[in-house]
Amino acid sequence: MGSLNLLNLSKVQYVILGLSFLLSSIMLVLTAVFFLLSIGMQNMISIISSNLEYFLLLVIAVLGLNYSLLHFGFQFFIQRALHDTVSVTSFDLESILQKKQFNLRLPNYSNSVMQTFAAQVNQLLNTLEKEIEARLNLARLSLQDQMQKSNLTQYDKLTGLPNRLYFTQTLQNELIKANKAGINPALILIDLNEFKSVNDVHGLAIGDALLIAVGKRLSEFTINKKMISRLSSDEFLLYVGDELGDVALIEYANDLVQHLIQPYQIEHWQIQIAVTAGLALAKDADYDLSTLLANVDIAQQYAKQHSKQAFCLYTPSMKAVRMRQQQIANSIISAIAQKELSIYYQAKVDCKGKVMGFEALVRWHSAELGFLPPDDFIPIAESSGKIRHITNFVIDQAFADIPKLINKYGQALIVSINLSAIDLKANTLLNTIEQSMLKHRVNAKNVEFEITESSYLENIDQVNNVFDALHTLGCSLALDDFGTGYSSLSYLTKIRVDVLKLDKQFVDEIERSNSGSVIIKCVVDMAKELNMKVCAEGVESLSQANTLLQIGCDQLQGYHYSVPAPLSKHINE
Ligand code: C2E
Ligand code: CA
Ligand code: CA
Numbered sequence: 001m002g003s004l005n006l007l008n009l010s011k012v013q014y015v016i017l018g019l020s021f022l023l024s025s026i027m028l029v030l031t032a033v034f035f036l037l038s039i040g041m042q043n044m045i046s047i048i049s050s051n052l053e054y055f056l057l058l059v060i061a062v063l064g065l066n067y068s069l070l071h072f073g074f075q076f077f078i079q080r081a082l083h084d085t086v087s088v089t090s091f092d093l094e095s096i097l098q099k100k101q102f103n104l105r106l107p108n109y110s111n112s113v114m115q116t117f118a119a120q121v122n123q124l125l126n127t128l129e130k131e132i133e134a135r136l137n138l139a140r141l142s143l144q145d146q147m148q149k150s151n152l153t154q155y156d157k158l159t160g161l162p163n164r165l166y167f168t169q170t171l172q173n174e175l176i177k178a179n180k181a182g183i184n185p186a187l188i189l190i191d192l193n194e195f196k197s198v199n200d201v202h203g204l205a206i207g208d209a210l211l212i213a214v215g216k217r218l219s220e221f222t223i224n225k226k227m228i229s230r231l232s233s234d235e236f237l238l239y240v241g242d243e244l245g246d247v248a249l250i251e252y253a254n255d256l257v258q259h260l261i262q263p264y265q266i267e268h269w270q271i272q273i274a275v276t277a278g279l280a281l282a283k284d285a286d287y288d289l290s291t292l293l294a295n296v297d298i299a300q301q302y303a304k305q306h307s308k309q310a311f312c313l314y315t316p317s318m319k320a321v322r323m324r325q326q327q328i329a330n331s332i333i334s335a336i337a338q339k340e341l342s343i344y345y346q347a348k349v350d351c352k353g354k355v356m357g358f359e360a361l362v363r364w365h366s367a368e369l370g371f372l373p374p375d376d377f378i379p380i381a382e383s384s385g386k387i388r389h390i391t392n393f394v395i396d397q398a399f400a401d402i403p404k405l406i407n408k409y410g411q412a413l414i415v416s417i418n419l420s421a422i423d424l425k426a427n428t429l430l431n432t433i434e435q436s437m438l439k440h441r442v443n444a445k446n447v448e449f450e451i452t453e454s455s456y457l458e459n460i461d462q463v464n465n466v467f468d469a470l471h472t473l474g475c476s477l478a479l480d481d482f483g484t485g486y487s488s489l490s491y492l493t494k495i496r497v498d499v500l501k502l503d504k505q506f507v508d509e510i511e512r513s514n515s516g517s518v519i520i521k522c523v524v525d526m527a528k529e530l531n532m533k534v535c536a537e538g539v540e541s542l543s544q545a546n547t548l549l550q551i552g553c554d555q556l557q558g559y560h561y562s563v564p565a566p567l568s569k570h571i572n573e
Pocket of ligand 3: 480481501
């Protein structure tokens, strides 16, 4: 805080001046008294009259001295009072207002009125200074905010790459230019496969670091850094001008995929991730932005679903596939209402060959689309958010059928129902199951739910919660398609399932190599250690069945015993 430079006298100077004024006044009085006392009144009159001119001179001198002292003192105090007022009202406030030095303060005046005045002005200045500081801070923050916002609206916070909005705006302009120039640029969509499992296994920080590393590799690979974008959590877009030509473009896309699948060193982890990429040309989309984005998505989905390759170039036939998928998705609800969906049951046998249960497998005989296998419509139902309609149908129908099957196969019979990962996220699932059990008078011990290993690993905690609730109800649980894709078995110690369903791929290995049965034996032993039963799926031959039973499998399922068939076939046999 500053201080005003006033023409103020120091305290010592005030004291000296005051004292000299006081002393001179006392001296004058004392001299007069002494003079009177020493010479007497009579003598004084005679002396004065004989030395009148000297006396008058003395009186004038003494009066002059006192006058000047009085005058000086008077002036001094007047000046001080004026000085305070003048300095505050003109000099100080001027410097504060004109120079905007709001951090200055009035000094501590000796005059009490001025002291109060100065204290009030200083208080006002304090408030003013604080207010100005607060406003400045606000302005600074809003500027920062503005800068950040413009940055955020253009770039992805994590990878620093252009974000979807900025990228698509730029792409729109590039497409207009390309159309005018008659060139054929391309768009590449890259999707990281199973990225979620990286998050699940290694944690979000490693997942984020991986995304940053992927973005960096993409930037290294491309010339125009502005034309790369992170589209969603694990999807990246890349715009490639037409400088490469059609053949080189395909090579470029393949090289890009190869570049991206090389292992990443993230902290002390070496992570390798598979990618699927779609490529679409601007001409095939008539240079229309949304068509091009849709085409590249179709190509990428196609690569994922059909070709089992890492990369696919968009062709119009893919569009037909996508349109059919949309048609399927749009028909699911009406198909259930029109009773086009039904359940086929496939028997499961125990080690003695006795039917101990059935798996409910949904079928769709569509008047419009023909017969649809579940592998065709279940993934579409899942991705379009319609799976719960199918699941509800299957639960209701299977529970309605259970008493009939028990009638024929005995009280210990277990009917398995497949649940998808999305079903487990719906908080209505448990209520649906309970209501349906009550409606059809089904005992929970006759019901088993199957969930695939990949669905389980997608969200271990959530699935465990649902599993706990289903266990509490009295149902049993099975881990389906076990052995497909995941090498780490450590999660098995955490999972709360009653049955491991060995995938058909495992079973097929038995006849291919000796190591196949060795692996199955290890899995069966491990499952036993963890108090789980093992069911082998896709058993097609007697020799397979014998080996599996020898190894210690508890249940067998497959065409060797039963093909999926309608309820009537099983109860009328
Ligand atoms: P999944 O749960 O693994 O069902 C077993 C599949 O293997 C069935 O195919 C069955 O017909 C087939 N299969 C059984 N034994 C053999 C065999 O010996 N050889 C061969 N080659 N195949 C055999 P399906 O019925 O086509 O079902 C395919 C998949 O669709 C199922 O695989 C399951 O993931 C899904 N799915 C079926 N019904 C439902 C359902 O109601 N809900 C859900 N969410 N998924 C279902
Ligand atoms: Ca199953
Ligand atoms: Ca299975």
